[in-house]
Amino acid sequence: MKNKHIIEILENSPLPALSDSDLATITSHAKECESCERAYQAARLSAIILSERVSVPVEPSPFFQTRVLAAWREKQSIENVPAWSRLWKSTRALVSSMALTTAALGVLSFFAPGVPSAGEDTASAYSAEAVLMDQQSDDQMSYEQVLSTIYNDENDDDVR
């Protein structure tokens, strides 16, 4: 219980802020109690390194003021640019590449030679009657082939 009490004193406030009576209690107890002696030593060294830690001043470099002012001007110049301009700057590369790709695809769709689909070639080999009547044929046609054959025949009839 007494041991716990000493540690509580050490933890409740900084060591340099302890009263003389608290310090006397700690030192007298620490002489008799090994674990409290260790705790006191650790607290004492911790207090020393903390006080040294904040006592070492860091002088700013002579260019610090210039750097801060430059950063401030840069920040202001960014804020003064309109929002659409900032958006354009950030997405310029993406938009340009998308426009180029679209243009390239457009050019290719006009000038590349057309490749006839497989259905167009084979459809003419069948007549509508043959398709409808010859259901048992081993020669299977695709759905597109059937449709194109029927509509081709109808168109031929209309022309006639």
Next chain:
Amino acid sequence: MANRFFRQRALVEEAAQEVFLKAFTQLDSYEGRGSMEGWLTRIATNTCLNMVRSAKRRPELAVADLTDDENHWLDTNAGHTGDEPQSVEDKVVASDLADRLLGTLPAEDQVALLMIDGENASVKEVAEATGWSESKVKVRAFRARRKLRETMEKLLGSKAGRREGKLA
């Protein structure tokens, strides 16, 4: 203010620059109710706290992690009972050691400990600077003090163990 939290000049200047820029941009939000100094201190504390948070935390510290100078400093100072004045070199080594030990603590605990134990700030002053409640400041400082003492005790214990091992 930034000097409390960081020792490397680059970090101190980075923090100070950030504080100035924030203060310039948020000047409209200053209502003039409190002191300008208090307002600036709060911005500075929160900026530094965020920077400390972003630094990598080391959960544990062992004797093997210490430099020769730090080991020597501990050996020299552990046996003494009074607070002998430190040489300039010893002050630097002690500060390095403090940085290592503080690195094992959460950012909020570091802030509370540095301000209260390092700079003798009152709980109320820390509460005003951070925007925390006074009870939170007390809890943070208490926990930090305990963790720091325990880590230091562990270091001293393992050093003593090594010495005994060598003697045996």
